[in-house]
Amino acid sequence: MRRPDLRRLRRPERAEEKFLGPLEAEVMDRLWKRRSATVRDIVDDLARSRELAYTTVMTIMVRLHEKELLERTREGKTYLYRPALTRQELRERLSRDLARGLVADFGDAALAAFTAELGTVDASHRAALRRVAQKDNRGPR
Amino acid sequence: MARANRAFAVLLALAFASSAILLALLLTLVPRVEQLLTQGAADTTDLVAALILVLAICGISLGLAALFRQLLATAVLIRSLVARKVSVPSAVLSAAVGLDLDGRIDVVADDRPFSFCYWFVRPRVCLSTALVRRLDHDELRAVLLHERYHLRHRDPLRLVVARYFAAGLYVVPVVDELLGFYMLQKEIAADEEAVRVDGVASLASALYKLLPDADDVSLGLLVPVSSLSVTEARIDRLVAGRQIGLALSPVSVALSGGALLGAAVLIAIQGGASVAFEALPRLYAVPGLLLGPASLLFAAAIDGGLHQLRPLSQRLLARP
Numbered sequence: 001m002r003r004p005d006l007r008r009l010r011r012p013e014r015a016e017e018k019f020l021g022p023l024e025a026e027v028m029d030r031l032w033k034r035r036s037a038t039v040r041d042i043v044d045d046l047a048r049s050r051e052l053a054y055t056t057v058m059t060i061m062v063r064l065h066e067k068e069l070l071e072r073t074r075e076g077k078t079y080l081y082r083p084a085l086t087r088q089e090l091r092e093r094l095s096r097d098l099a100r101g102l103v104a105d106f107g108d109a110a111l112a113a114f115t116a117e118l119g120t121v122d123a124s125h126r127a128a129l130r131r132v133a134q135k136d137n138r139g140p141r
Numbered sequence: 142m143a144r145a146n147r148a149f150a151v152l153l154a155l156a157f158a159s160s161a162i163l164l165a166l167l168l169t170l171v172p173r174v175e176q177l178l179t180q181g182a183a184d185t186t187d188l189v190a191a192l193i194l195v196l197a198i199c200g201i202s203l204g205l206a207a208l209f210r211q212l213l214a215t216a217v218l219i220r221s222l223v224a225r226k227v228s229v230p231s232a233v234l235s236a237a238v239g240l241d242l243d244g245r246i247d248v249v250a251d252d253r254p255f256s257f258c259y260w261f262v263r264p265r266v267c268l269s270t271a272l273v274r275r276l277d278h279d280e281l282r283a284v285l286l287h288e289r290y291h292l293r294h295r296d297p298l299r300l301v302v303a304r305y306f307a308a309g310l311y312v313v314p315v316v317d318e319l320l321g322f323y324m325l326q327k328e329i330a331a332d333e334e335a336v337r338v339d340g341v342a343s344l345a346s347a348l349y350k351l352l353p354d355a356d357d358v359s360l361g362l363l364v365p366v367s368s369l370s371v372t373e374a375r376i377d378r379l380v381a382g383r384q385i386g387l388a389l390s391p392v393s394v395a396l397s398g399g400a401l402l403g404a405a406v407l408i409a410i411q412g413g414a415s416v417a418f419e420a421l422p423r424l425y426a427v428p429g430l431l432l433g434p435a436s437l438l439f440a441a442a443i444d445g446g447l448h449q450l451r452p453l454s455q456r457l458l459a460r461p
Binding site: 111122125126128129130131132133134 | 215218257258259297300341342345346348349352372373376377379380381
């Protein structure tokens with residue numbers, strides 16, 4: 001079994017900032033594939049795998065626009081969205097932000113945190129945690 | 142649950158014992174400061190004394206710097222959070238019923254889901270709006286129970302003290318390792334408290350929901366690391382009840398032991414000023430009782446100093 005490197009744990013350098021939610025990531029993914037799209041395009045695109053309300057997708061795309069991940073231009077009555085960054089650029093920006101993320105912000109502050117360390121969790125731990133989270137009578141929500 | 146307390150107690154005991162030995166050494170050397178300043182180092186004993194005084198000054202400065210940095214960072218953080226404070230949502234109030242946390246919870250507007258316990262004398266719990274939005278009643282309660290443990294044990298205060306000693310006692314690297322162990326154990330103990338009260342499912346579910354999304358993994362953000370993270374160790378404990386024992390690195394133990402032994406010998410010969418030391422043949426006494434012990438101290442100081450500098454340099458490099 002691996003042991004934690006305690007010296008490394010003390011001052012975590014890799015702060016995971018929760019930057020994109022699952023839906024946001026999915027929308028970005030579609031936009032990278034299509035290069036540009038309206039909200040309706042994305043709703044139709046996503047409808048193949050999941051049913052989402054138009055307003056839900058719109059909210060997400062507006063938020064992505066506010067986060068400066070999407071650019072938009074007016075096309076008649078609607079907006080046409082384009083990714084502001086390539087996937088690679090976003091990846092670089094995120095890793096840069098991660099280094100300056102939550103824990104880095106907190107730096108040396110004396111805090112005992114529930115979530116400050118959340119970050120480097122591999123797939124097997126993730127799956128194990130999910131199993132425990134769903135046992136007892138707490139079903140998946 | 143006692144493990145975190147024990148880890149902290151051991152850390153403090155070692156820190157006090159080491160501080161006592163090193164202070165005693167410093168005090169035996171202080172009378173020579175004036176002589177050193179006016180006449181410079183005349184022989185080997187003076188040179189060793191001068192170098193040890195430099196080490197001591199480094200230790201004191203490192204400790205104070207750690208203390209100052211922590212207090213400053215905490216103050217800055219709290220100021221920035223207070224500016225974004227919102228009224229406590231009803232979801233939090235209802236989750237906190239019966240937890241004895243009345244008036245000690247702050248909620249701040251932030252897109253990042255986080256929660257922590259802060260402040261020293263009367264600690265408080267801080268939650269972000271993103272965390273509150275994402276968790277349901279039971280999960281919020283589990284997080285509050287976790288933070289309540291930190292609050293009741295004044296973990297922020299313990300942390301400041303432990304980090305102060307770990308920085309100041311850089312010639313005793315075991316203190317630094319004990320700090321890491323304590324940091325891990327306090328999280329596990331806080332988890333156990335939450336599990337004891339409300340069962341494992343709520344806490345596990347909260348933790349799961351707060352992990353960075355699988356999408357982030359596919360973006361290649363989670364660089365695999367070879368060692369277990371605190372979160373992984375906590376999951377191991379939650380899922381399998383696996384407990385991580387204290388495993389000190391033999392190098393640290395050897396360096397720490399050597400440094401303290403060296404310091405003790407130097408005190409015994411009063412840094413080379415004792416009559417007994419003068420009476421011994423210098424050919425044996427100088428390397429055996431002076432240079433030998435002093436080099437043990439210096440070896441530990443170099444190793445400890447490098448460890449202190451590493452996170453600092455990493456932080457500077459991480460800046461844009």
